[in-house]
Amino acid sequence: MKNNMFNILKKELREMFRDKKSLSMMLIIPIFIPLLVIGMSALFESEINMPVTDYNTIGFDYELTDVEKNIIEELEINAVIDTVENLGEQLESGEIDLYVTKENNVYTINGDDSDTTTYASNLAESYFNAYKNYLQREYLVSHNVLSDEVLNIIVLEENITVEENYFASYIISYAFFFIIMAITVSATYPATDATAGEKERGTLETLLTFPIKSKDIIIGKFLSVSFSSMITGLLSLILTVISLKIANHMFTIYEGINLMLSLSSLIFAVIVIIAYSFLISGLCIAIASKSKSFKEAQSALTPLTFISFFPSMIIFMMGITTTNLYALIPFINYTLIFTDITSGIINYTHILLMLSSTIIIIAVVLKIIIKEYKSEKVLFG
Amino acid sequence: MLKAENIKKKFVKLTKKKERIEFYANNGISVEAHDGEIIGILGPNGAGKTTFLRIIAGILEPTSGTVTFDELNYHDNETEIKKNIAYLSGNTKIYNTLSCYELLHMCADIYGVEKKDAEARILEISKTLDMDTFLYNRIGSLSTGQTQRVNIARCLIHNPKYYILDEATSGLDIISSQIILNFIKNEKKKGKTILYSTHYMEEAENICDKVIMINKGVIIDEGTPEKIKKDTKTTNLRDAFFKLIEGDNYEE
Numbered sequence: 001m002k003n004n005m006f007n008i009l010k011k012e013l014r015e016m017f018r019d020k021k022s023l024s025m026m027l028i029i030p031i032f033i034p035l036l037v038i039g040m041s042a043l044f045e046s047e048i049n050m051p052v053t054d055y056n057t058i059g060f061d062y063e064l065t066d067v068e069k070n071i072i073e074e075l076e077i078n079a080v081i082d083t084v085e086n087l088g089e090q091l092e093s094g095e096i097d098l099y100v101t102k103e104n105n106v107y108t109i110n111g112d113d114s115d116t117t118t119y120a121s122n123l124a125e126s127y128f129n130a131y132k133n134y135l136q137r138e139y140l141v142s143h144n145v146l147s148d149e150v151l152n153i154i155v156l157e158e159n160i161t162v163e164e165n166y167f168a169s170y171i172i173s174y175a176f177f178f179i180i181m182a183i184t185v186s187a188t189y190p191a192t193d194a195t196a197g198e199k200e201r202g203t204l205e206t207l208l209t210f211p212i213k214s215k216d217i218i219i220g221k222f223l224s225v226s227f228s229s230m231i232t233g234l235l236s237l238i239l240t241v242i243s244l245k246i247a248n249h250m251f252t253i254y255e256g257i258n259l260m261l262s263l264s265s266l267i268f269a270v271i272v273i274i275a276y277s278f279l280i281s282g283l284c285i286a287i288a289s290k291s292k293s294f295k296e297a298q299s300a301l302t303p304l305t306f307i308s309f310f311p312s313m314i315i316f317m318m319g320i321t322t323t324n325l326y327a328l329i330p331f332i333n334y335t336l337i338f339t340d341i342t343s344g345i346i347n348y349t350h351i352l353l354m355l356s357s358t359i360i361i362i363a364v365v366l367k368i369i370i371k372e373y374k375s376e377k378v379l380f381g
Numbered sequence: 382m383l384k385a386e387n388i389k390k391k392f393v394k395l396t397k398k399k400e401r402i403e404f405y406a407n408n409g410i411s412v413e414a415h416d417g418e419i420i421g422i423l424g425p426n427g428a429g430k431t432t433f434l435r436i437i438a439g440i441l442e443p444t445s446g447t448v449t450f451d452e453l454n455y456h457d458n459e460t461e462i463k464k465n466i467a468y469l470s471g472n473t474k475i476y477n478t479l480s481c482y483e484l485l486h487m488c489a490d491i492y493g494v495e496k497k498d499a500e501a502r503i504l505e506i507s508k509t510l511d512m513d514t515f516l517y518n519r520i521g522s523l524s525t526g527q528t529q530r531v532n533i534a535r536c537l538i539h540n541p542k543y544y545i546l547d548e549a550t551s552g553l554d555i556i557s558s559q560i561i562l563n564f565i566k567n568e569k570k571k572g573k574t575i576l577y578s579t580h581y582m583e584e585a586e587n588i589c590d591k592v593i594m595i596n597k598g599v600i601i602d603e604g605t606p607e608k609i610k611k612d613t614k615t616t617n618l619r620d621a622f623f624k625l626i627e628g629d630n631y632e633e
Contacts, residue, residue, distance in 0.1 A: 007490045011476065018478040202474030209438050210491050211463035376441045 004212045008220025016190055016228055025189040026228050029182045030236040034243035037175050041247040041254070044167040047115075048253060052076050055119035058127075059087035059099030071130045075123060098124060168254045172244060176342045177316060179236040180334055183273065184280050184308045186232035187225055188301045191284030194221045196297035205379060214373035218366060222285055229277035237269060261342065268341045268351060275358045276334045280308065282365040289369055289378065307331065327353035330361060383414040383437070383543055383574055388446035390432050390598075406432040407443070408598040414574045414591075416542075419565060421589030422578035423618065429598040430578040431470070434547045437576060438468040450543060464492060466543040467536035471551030477521030481512060481531045484520060485538055492539030499538075506534045510560065526557030533564050544568060544575040550584065562588060582618040594622055601625045 016022045059080040064072065072079050080087070080096055087099035091112060097120035098111035109124050111117035133151070140147035198204045207217065241261065248254040261269070287304060291297035312335035320326070322336040327350040337354055340347065372378050390407040406429045414420045422430045435441040437448055439455050439462065448455060450462045475484060482503065489499035507516045510530045515523055520531060529549070536544065546565070550558040565575055565588055579585050585592055586606045593603045602609050602625050606618055613621040 004491055007487055011479070011487055014483065015476060015478045201477075202472060203476055205440060206468075206473055206475060208440055209463065209466075209468040210488075211460040212491060213460065379440065 005216035005220045005223075008212065008217055009223050012190075012194055012221055012224035013227065016193075016224060019193065022190050022193060022228065025186050026232050027235065029186055029232055030239050033175060033178055033182070033236050033239045034246075036178060037171060037240065037243040037247050038250070040171045040174070041168075041251045044171070045251045045253050048167065050115075050119060052123075053078075055097045055116040056123060057096045058120060058124055059090060059096045060102075061087055061099065062102045067134060068131060071127055071134070075127055075130070077123060077127060100124065165253060165255065165257045168257050171247075171253075172257075172259075172342070173316065173339055175240045175244065176338055177312065177335055179233060179240060179273065180276060180312065180338065181309060182236045183229045183233045183277055184305055187229040187277070187280045187284045188288075188298070188305065190225045190228045191281060192288045192291075192294055192297040192301065194225060195285055195289035196291040197294045199291075199379065200293045208373075208379065214370045218285070218370045218373055222281055222366060225281040225285060226277050229281050230274055233273035233277055234270065237273060262344065264346060265341050265344060268346055269338065271351070272334055272338045272341065272354070275355055278362055279330060279334075279358050282362045286365045286369050289372060312336075322347065322350050324349065324353055327351075328357045330357060333357065382416070382451060383412070383576070384447075384449045385410065385412045385433075385437060386447050387411055388433060388436055388448070389444045390429075390436060390441065391444040405444075405598050407436070409446075410593075410595065410598075410600055411446075412576070412593060414543075414576060416574055417569055417572045418591060419569050419575045419577055419589045421585035421592040422576060422595060423580070423582060423585050423592055423622065424578075424595035425580060428595045430595055431547055433595070434468075434470075434545050434576060434578055438466060438545045439463055440468070464539065465541050466545060467539070467541040468545045468547075469532055469536050469549050470547035471549055471553075473532050475520055475528065475532060475535065478519060480519050481507075481516050481523075481534070484531065485534055488535050488538045494539055502538060502540075503534075506537050510534055510564075526553055526560075529553055529557055530560060533561060537564075542573060544573060544577075546575065546577045548579055549577070550579065550581065558584075582622060586618045592618065594625060596626050 016026075053076075056076055057078045057080060059082060061082065061084045063081065064079060069079075080090065080099075082090070084099075084101055087096065087101075088110075090096045091099055091110070097114075097116040098109055101108045101110060107128065109121060111121060136151060137147045140150055198207070241259075244254075244259050248257070248259050283304060284301060287300050288297035291300050308331050311329075311332050315326075315332055316335060316339070320336070322333075322340055326336055327333045333350075333354045337347075337350055340350070388407050388410045389405055391403055391405050394402045394404065396402060408429075410429070410433055412420060412422075422433065424430050432441065436443050439448075439459060442455075450465060453462055455462060479487070485503045485506070486499060489502065494502065503516075507513055510533060512527075512530055512534060515527055520528060523531065544565070546561075550561050553561070562584070565577065569575060569588075577585070577589065589606065591604065592606055592609055594601045594609065602612060602621070604612070609618060609621050610616060613624040615621040615624055
């Protein structure tokens with residue numbers, strides 16, 4: 001009798017591990033993370049390291065001078081001379097990446113919305129800058145003006161720190177954010193099944209005739225859903241670290257980035273996963289238990305899924321950093337602190353505030369559901 | 382002793398026009414059941430039998446009235462009372478993903494049956510109810526009759542003092558129904574108290590010591606089957622019931 005909470009937990013886990021849908025939600029979602037990491041890495045790598053021969057075929061509808069030919073050669077441009085009509089057709093068929101037309105001293109760059117046109121356009125701009133520079137210099141010399149003094153009347157230097165591995169950092173942050181998303185998605189199915197599903201199948205009435213306190217029923221169910229979410233979260237973390245390691249070996253965009261999480265970072269990452277799993281499981285159970293059917297519960301949980309994604313996504317895109325206030329706000333705090341931890345920043349105050357806020361929310365949510373299960377409304381409300 | 386006094390249960394129904402209609406599913410039902418008694422709760426569908434038995438089983442709360450088991454009430458002794466009762470309805474659903482053995486073990490744990498006794502009890506019940514061939518099968522793979530036998534086994538596992546059976550034979554074939562009726566008779570012999578609702582009047586006549594006839598949430602007659610037949614000058618409970626509700630526009 002004393003272990004009724006454990007009996008419910010055991011029953012829920014048994015049902016969960018025997019249900020194909022619950023199992024697949026728990027185990028398949030994390031598999032998407034390596035696909036995401038490798039896929040995004042490959043995409044960014046191909047964008048960054050696109051060879052010049054992929055976008056250097058530029059058409060001209062006029063004859064080029066020797067000077068122009070020299071610049072073209074220097075910039076490795078593959079020039080195609082033809083009529084406007086033919087060049088238009090060649091652009092459409094992808095034989096050239098863009099073409100230039102000329103009327104007096106007005107040059108027009110013509111292209112489409114393809115990636116290669118964008119790259120070729122940059123190349124064409126470099127070409128015209130070089131050519132314009134040559135013409136300006138020639139003009140000044142012919143008028144006995146010191147061309148260097150005019151052309152370099154001001155000197156512009158750049159001292160901007162450029163993050164060389166911008167894309168890599170982007171992928172890493174997204175991969176860890178995806179862990180939070182995976183936990184959310186993973187919690188919804190077992191939470192629905194354990195509450196609204198049990199109601200729909202008619203077994204809740206049987207359960208309520210047993211000498212079990214509502215507290216034991218709810219805590220047993222809550223722990224089983226949390227356990228499922230934690231498995232998803234931990235599996236996602238392991239697969240994220242492994243896939244980033246593999247990506248590091250496969251792609252040059254990760255050069256210079258240290259992907260090795262310290263032991264303390266790993267421990268705190270696991271703490272965040274556990275805390276978030278508890279919170280999302282509690283919320284999912286609270287919402288799903290108010291629904292009469294599985295379908296109704298799934299619809300009711302959809303807004304929660306969005307609420308859990310969007311604030312985190314927005315702060316992530318805006319580059320907001322963790323403060324004590326943010327560390328208290330659910331959903332935002334997990335993403336921010338998780339990102340901090342995986343970047344090697346461990347702020348104990350923030351982690352403590354996050355844990356305190358989580359405990360308070362879970363306690364309130366569980367109290368509400370326990371009260372609901374004490375009433376007949378849970379079955380006939 | 383089980384005692385239900387003046388049980389009233391009000392429900393609120395919303396019409397299509399969103400109007401609230403209040404009605405009493407039970408309107409002042411009282412029952413007293415002593416050890417070794419089988420009390421039949423009879424009435425047509427919608428009479429309020431299920432609501433009444435759900436209140437007795439602690440699934441529903443009465444709007445007014447009291448339910449006591451050996452002078453203990455649900456308000457103060459819910460867990461204690463539930464340890465001594467078993468509730469079974471024709472619609473009782475059990476966990477399809479568990480095997481019969483796992484379910485019975487879980488119930489034994491929940492009801493606090495000692496581990497060493499639980500194993501022996503499961504095997505004994507399995508033998509009594511002829512469940513040996515499917516004891517380790519998942520409940521989801523069983524027939525309706527087999528599932529209902531598992532349900533009976535679940536009720537027996539903790540050796541309860543009170544049985545609340547709501548149309549437990551409804552929809553079952555003749556063999557499965559007989560197994561349940563035999564089970565009821567056996568438990569009576571052991572001194573157990575049984576509340577048994579059914580709309581099969583002949584079934585009730587055969588096994589009940591006392592019958593309570595309910596219609597539209599109120600008791601229309603009560604007593605031994607013989608007394609009711611005598612009161613209504615009929616030869617069976619079925620005719621007695623129709624005589625009692627004469628003028629209520631029921632069609633036979």
